[in-house]
Amino acid sequence: MVVKQTMSAAMKATEQEADAGKTQGTGTQTLLRGLALLECVAAGICDVKGIATRLGTPRSTTNRMLASLVAEGYLHHIPYKGYLLGPKLIQLGMKALEQRPLVAIARPHIETLAEATGDTVHLGVEENGEVFYLDKIPGTRGLEMRSRTGQRMPLASTGLGKALMLGMPPARWQALHALTCPAGSPAGRPRPAEWPVFEEQLSRYVAQGWAMDLEENELGIRCVAAPVRDGRNLVVAAVSVASAVPYMPEDRMTTLGPLVRATAEAISKDLGWTEP
Amino acid sequence: MVVKQTMSAAMKATEQEADAGKTQGTGTQTLLRGLALLECVAAGICDVKGIATRLGTPRSTTNRMLASLVAEGYLHHIPYKGYLLGPKLIQLGMKALEQRPLVAIARPHIETLAEATGDTVHLGVEENGEVFYLDKIPGTRGLEMRSRTGQRMPLASTGLGKALMLGMPPARWQALHALTCPAGSPAGRPRPAEWPVFEEQLSRYVAQGWAMDLEENELGIRCVAAPVRDGRNLVVAAVSVASAVPYMPEDRMTTLGPLVRATAEAISKDLGWTEP
């Protein structure tokens, strides 16, 4: 329901390399044409003529490909009515969603982030009301963080956790916050802000797309984090950059925010996520 | 594999053309190979060598296709690590899910069902606690049903509605049942069984995969219905066969049940659904 126009119209593009913008002519024209065809149908063009003009292929060729795609289940064919994306695509889409080894996919991105910042970078997911560290890249500043992949931490007192909470309904926030700050907990240990304040903070973080952690989990450690979303636009993970206070003054955090957020979004896109 | 003759060299043993019935006189080998490759990756083979052997293509060819698929976003590539289904597939999968005009897809199936039974066939979805008739094929027995596509009916008193309820958590059943039978409703009008009994009926229907309606909505009309599921295994619609009591004795309904269920499943498959 996004696009609807895209009539045939001009946009001729004789043939051979329709979208010049594509990657350099590879050596699999037929495959590429077929895929283009799929995307064409995905865009809403469902009549043969439209498709044919859209990608500049003659009727016979177009039909031949359509037939193959239908035969394989990538397209649905309603005779004399049109073509639609087929079941196989739904199937593969689901598989792609499962099969996704978050860590492997996120690696390159968090490595880039690590190099760019020089600080420790974490990747984590929510599990059972806690943060679960999936990956970690040590900083190059000499200092060692206690965190370790495979470790668990409270959601409300870590940057990673707060980023994960940004994807939850605000109704759950209080419970998780309470879970992090047991009834008569000693004020001696670092801890997140008191409830009303905490809620305000999270709301602000939601708005800006990234969260902060000001020594709330570990004294002397601050971090900036952002949520990672999947194809369904659900928050499935978060990334964070952490360092010692001296390296993390307020203004640096403000600068880092958008960067971390960008990294998180890059990962999101690799997971099939698309802009609002 | 019916790829003509004149093949000779290369493509020896390893060929076995992956998934059997595949290519059958086509004319888009490259496209098909590419798609086969996708399914191969979907199946979990993520190393080049494995893929190459799996579909009998030489290394160079395989790599070429992989590169194209990666370039187009259909695959994810983690250098020296392997290949995974890419974001584009998730994207297309989601689109396929939306784009699905249930009616158009179900038509052929319900027409077949209509011809086979000679009775009125309905297709409907749940909407706001009611059944919403999406399509109807009049029976050939002369009698006319009052139902009309676009009409709404209570869930609990129609076969279609009950089939739709089979996909809901039993916890919601009672509320919907109550909604159909207002407080001091007159016993004069047809209505579903009293609560405890109704629940038992639904449970049985869940087990057998199809539901019945014994003049609970309209006197003299009985019907057999079954739920249609989509790629996420969620009930998104239902089909039913309805007719006048004389044409619908108990034993005929028992015979019809599996048939209606089969039709519903056929539609489900077209929607991307796969067996338990």
Add this chain to the structure above:
DNA sequence: CCGATTGTCCCACTATTTGGCACTATGCGG
């Protein structure tokens, strides 16, 4: 440090695609 895989190029050969054309089937609008 070695062996096994993978990512890349190059290139001659031909099988795989191409796209025109001719016909039939079907849908839509009047």
Add this chain to the structure above:
DNA sequence: CCGCATAGTGCCAAATAGTGGGACAATCGG
């Protein structure tokens, strides 16, 4: 009820697009 525009199906000569062998370099795993 009729006709046009679009869709579905084959056939076929031509040549383009794809194939696969082979040689290297970059990496990984151990």
